[in-house]
Amino acid sequence: MDTQPHSDNESEEALNRAYGLRVKELLSQSNAETWIEDLWDMYTGFTLFSQEAGYDPRGHNRFVSFKELVFFFRDIGAMTKK
Structure with a gap:
């Protein structure tokens, strides 16, 4: 039985938790x-x-990165208000 997809899923979940x-x-x-x-x-x-x-x-490119950071924090702010 191939367990690779399960292992990839677990490592992705661990990475998402670490990001969080x-x-x-x-x-x-x-x-x-x-x-x-x-x-x-x-x-x-x-x-x-x-x-x-x-x-x-x-x-x-810097402006686009900046804009994405602003949108990221806007989205995070909206998530924390729920």
């Missing part, structure tokens, strides 16, 4: 709304610096 614990630890420092505000402050400072520093070929 890390998110819980992160949110124990500040709530999701505070993280979003802090992210906006960091990104605003970064974009002001980038304007002074010149062209950034990765600027769009």
Whole structure:
């Protein structure tokens, strides 16, 4: 009998639990709304610096990553309010 799919499922569940614990630890420092505000402050400072520093070929990619982080914390905040 092949037990590989079961083993993969268990390791994926363990990884998901580990991710969840890390998110819980992160949110124990500040709530999701505070993280979003802090992210906006960091990104605003970064974009002001980038304007002074010149062209950034990765600027769009950084914005997309930033946007995903904001959406992540927004979703987490919604989950914790339920």
